[in-house]
Amino acid sequence: MYGSDIKRRNPAAQAGVPSGDDVMNNYAGSDPYGPNPLKPAFQQHQANLNNREHPSHHAPVWRQYSSNKYIRFYQENDHVLIPAFLTLLSFWTRFRDIKSSNYVVWDEFGSYYIKGDFYFDVHPPLGKILVGLSGALAGYDGTFSFDSGATYPDMGYGFMRIFNAFFGAVMVPFAYFTAQELNMSRTACIFAAVLVLCDNAYLTISRFILLDSMLLASTCFVLYCHTRFRNERHDPFSLDWWLWLAMTGVAIGLVSSVKLVGLFVTALVGLYTVEELWELFGDLSLPKTTYIKHWVARAACLIALPFSVYVASFALHFAILRNSGPGDAQMSSLFQAGLNGNQFSSNPLEVIYGSKVTIKNTGYGGGLLHSHVQTYPEGSGQQQVTCYHHKDTNNDWIIKRAHGESLDFEENQNLRDGDIVRLVHESTGRNLHSHRIKAPVTSSQWEVSGYGGDNTPDSNDEWILEIAEEQSSLPRNGILRSLTTTFRLRHRMLGCLLTAENVNLPQWGFRQIEVTCDQRNRTSSPHSIWNVEQHWNDKLPPGGQSQYKSRFWRDFWHLNVAMMTSNNALIPDPDKEDVLASNPSQWPLLAVGLRMCGWGDDMVKFYLLGNPIVWWFSTLSILVCGLSFGFYIIRRQRKLQDISPAEWDHFQYVGKTLVGGWFLHYLPFCIMGRVTYLHHYFPALYFSILLLSFMMDHFLQKPSISAKTRTIVWAVAFTAVVATFLFFWDISYGIKGPVDPQMRNRQWRAAWNIIDDHKPNTFI
């Protein structure tokens, strides 16, 4: 038997009649709206449970309605009015004075999708597309560059901020209703909503054109859908069950399409699903076909559906960004050819001897084969050959025949699989060369250098062309075509493959990527595979965009891998301490705040800082939850039951979901090597906020607590949260004018730097 203590929405509630907790408790098990045709037995049971759980503070069986019609109206509708009022407060706090700073704060952005220039970013596109949408609605033309600190032109940035703040504001009702789904008391639901409403950090981060508010809102949405789905578990395959399962799937898709951090909440739902399927697996009375149906339903709604949403966001991304832009280099050459304004599509299609080409590595983040007059300081001392991401004439190579073989310029001779070629660096005249000298960094492989020239025959200049793949639908006849054909270059004498493996050279090589001749013969490694990117040859007709079509799935995959790679590459520079970055250990107890903009006297200064009471006590609640769990489980091992099996089951579920959610959103940042900032903690905070509310409710519901104590504790809690919020009000809404020295009393922790510039950091 598990968790029967779940409240069901009464159908009558939707019609505006008192329902929810009140119905359950007031009628003491007798349902005044008649038996529910769908699940009467469950409701009956439910009402009994609720009655047992709240034995003291719902003494009157019938609620005493006031004779005043307004009060009565409130009493009858408080389950709607309370969240509505909180939501209105939320909108007011998030929207008020939103244009107070008319310059770009922190990482505000918004031009990408309006201009349609292809850009590259580590985050999936959905959130940014929505921001683009808001810009379009505001009539913004996409010409502003959004440099941090720049002043906004007249472009409707206020609307764009309000659009973002909307997402931040809906967190409040989500918190309220999620708490309700987690079967918390009315007071605890309100408390959860107030904690979110009065967290200064949530307030501040929501008010700018950033992805975080969307991420937070969609994380809240996932959790809400998930809890609703769980509450349907006694009635599998019902309409509501399907609805909320599918909604969970859609929500997962949305959150993951905003930021990859969404994968953490996805993992939470995944773990819950595994556990649920495991429970069902142990139910020997369940027919096997039903069990399989459970699997299929979840696979469809929690894997296929979110994935479709994710892919759709990328389809939209590619569809909107039609122009060549700053992100081109992250994509395959073939993809770039399809962008408007890109020169590649005028490449002649088939490469011939004598063509001038640039050669790109197909590995993720691969650059263009490059050489420059600087020489290796060690090894052969010959001219350096590297991979380089920027476009310049040192990337240009001319394809020639091997030494001694004449080239008939009259005849256009195609390059074919197996040809022996020589690559001459155009600006220095050196041949691409390799020899038995250890490469400078990857010392297990051979060095590649620029050596000699047309008149110094050396067989170490000769490379065998091996066609790897033809990516277009043209015949696979072993002809080298620009963009669409990938190939390897094998050194004829050494048999090794020309390879660039994203290993950076030291400063003498300008930290460009090392190129080696790899002896391991890994023919399928993308780092050993190349393609012709740009191709010039006057004797050949230009190609056209129609000849250079890339496939969606290939681009989708490529872009995702590139995102992962560059996300992992955002590692902190050990020589430089970033003042804005913080360590995950500093977050739970709010050891740091974050200056979101310049701190000049004439600026409106935003200091990203949580509500310390909210942060400290929500962190404490995790500890308390862990200790209570340990306490209960040890007592149960001694057969001492402090709470009923149903309560224990529910406690376990909520604990696992919220503590699990917190850990999943927090621990990865501790393990990740990348640079971390305070706002990375915000999703985790949401889980601990709900947990704080739940734990308070849990203890205050104990029969040994008197109604008076309960009231006092809640009153103190509400007062502390709201008062602290108001105390930090100025900081959250921006400090106008010079920082008042009075603000020093806001610096509750040593490293908060609202006033002073440099402060020692504490680690916790």
Place this chain on the structure above:
Amino acid sequence: MKGSKMADSSESTLRQRSTTPTVAQPTETADDGDRKEVVTSVFTPAEQRQSLVVLLVLSLIAFGTRFYKIYEPDEVVFDEVHFGKFASYYIRGTYFFDVHPPLAKMMLGAMGYLIGYDGHFLFDNIGDSYISNNVPYIGLRALPASLGALTVPIIYMTMREAGYPILTCALAGFLVTFDNMLVTQTRLILLDSMLVFFMVCSIYSYVRFYKTRNNPFSIRWWFWLIATGVSIAMTTSVKMVGLFTVATIGVAVVWDLWVLLDIRRGLTMQEFMKHFWARAFGLILVPIIIYLFWFYVHFAVLTHSGPGDDFMSSEFQETLHGNSMADGLYIKYGDNITIRHKDTSVYLHSHPHNYPLRYDDGRISSAGQQVTGYEHADPNNIWHIASDDPNDPKTGQQVMHKDVIRLLHVATSSWLLTHDVASPTMSTNEEITTYSTDEDGSRFNETTFQIHLESGGDKLRTMASTFKLIHMDTKVAVWTHPQKLPEWGFEQQEVNGNKNILQKSVLWWSDNIEGKDAAEIEKEANKPVKKRNFFLKFAELQGKMFSHNAGLTGKHPYQSSPIEWPFLIKGISFWTHNDTRKQIYLIGNPIGMWVAVAGLAVIVGVTGADVLSRRRGFYPLNYDVHKRFYYATGFFFVGWALHYFPFFLMGRALFLHHYMPALVFSYMVLAAVHGFMFTEGVDGPISEPGPQVRPRRLKRAVVPVIAYGTAAILMAWHLGSFLFFAPLTYGTSAIDVPGLARRKLLSQWEFHFAK
């Protein structure tokens, strides 16, 4: 409900039946009248004699494999560079720093001391000759080799105590004996053989301890509890990897305590707490004391200044004989001093040349006098310390922490200053320059710096103090970095004002007071070595060990990632000799290791299938087999997992030999899996009977011919593979090119002389 039945059956696996009448007990077995005396030992005396013979033979072979031509190569091999050197330092008593705790190195030092080695040789390069340097290296190698060999009998005995038949135990011992990696690594002057030895001692002791659980608090129980605690402490005192062993034992202990806590066991809370505190004493307190003890010995032996000084704080260094820190002189206002950068050791320098007004990149400077970092001693490195109050020169007063000072460049008679002008190479940092004393005092505010002492007490001293110079006006720290200035700056190092004053590289120290009166120096210098609290020293060293270990991120050509280890993707070249084309290449026994991976996979597969079928109410494994599978084999598997997976979380450079502890467990698992697959039933009971234990029925395993057959085949393959790779393991004979090509089973094995 299924749950209750499962709970009952797991209860019955506990094997200890309470006779307390208040607790319901399942009674499905063991009521057929067998008496306790019958089952004190499940093995007959004949079997025990057989077992002893097998044990002796295995031990002899193990010693043979480890000591075979131990005198070759007579040169420094691989990390003998480090550990041999450390042994020498122990004998000399000079302080050194290493990321590993001291025990194993101390054992090597003690071994050297015993055989009369004086520590004269420093093992500087791989390939240095021991013969011509007159080093008793055979004696030094004998210690790890002996412990490496003794590992084999202990593993045999552990398996035996865990109740496996002789064949299974012998198989485990055989696999460990003939693993090439374990042989190579244990016959050289390295730490891993001590590590593995103490690790298997821990496991053995715990198995013995667990078997005495029916007689809690008896002498034997206490003995094996303390032995476990001592062993895990010794393991951890060799390498921090020992913490994985602690975790392995910890998992078993927590699980055991959880079972004891169960009310159905009939223990009162007082009795339970007694169990708890006994384990806390034996497995936490005792190990901590032993661990600290070795550090105490470490500090007691290493009393002289040595290569490790620089890693430590100046307070620490002052405790060492002959350390320059102990000679620090107090600096007073009016002294002329030289100031050096802690990280790059350059002097703060200035000279009568100015910054170019316009740099190559078009930015503009103040065209003030250059301030640079210069490597060599020079009169231009001398700075005069002045107070910030022109009316009160404070001459003769000591410079204290947080004093505000001005620095006068003596040779050019100009004040050091910084201001809001971009530095020559970094536009984010402030330019540092000077202005002449001839000019008016309008720039006074730009010349004041606050001195922040980071170590060496509250008063500024030469040598001992490190400090930051924070500009009062703009709050930047005087800083330098290895970037060289162009020709106009004589390619000296750039000095600029760094806005990030928290950076660790803004530290400076003063190495000299110019013209200090000789008598005064004499008077101050003859200070005795300082004493420092052991716990402070320990805490500092332990912290440095951790941070340094985490900092070992440099790339190494032979490093590998943990995922490659079980599959033996990559080896390590230990030693080569060009003339004879001999080499030592660290590689495990491929047959053994690959089959061991299969064994681990079998565990995962069987566990998965068992859990799934139990969930559906079907119990595929016989009760006794099931119990042995989880309690013994499962324990070894957990040992493997805990000695392997944590490496995935480590950022430092990792090597194949880090897999050694896990490898030993994987061989034990493999032998156990072999037993599981080919032996029928299990021998039991194996635990001591106790006063509360009901009579138990004797159960015997049947070892069929096929078990002997398959074991023989596996051993033959393992041995063959060992011999095939033996030349690379021992480095005693050269292999020709085709021979190497034959041995290169994977393309990533980069043998030398292969062409």
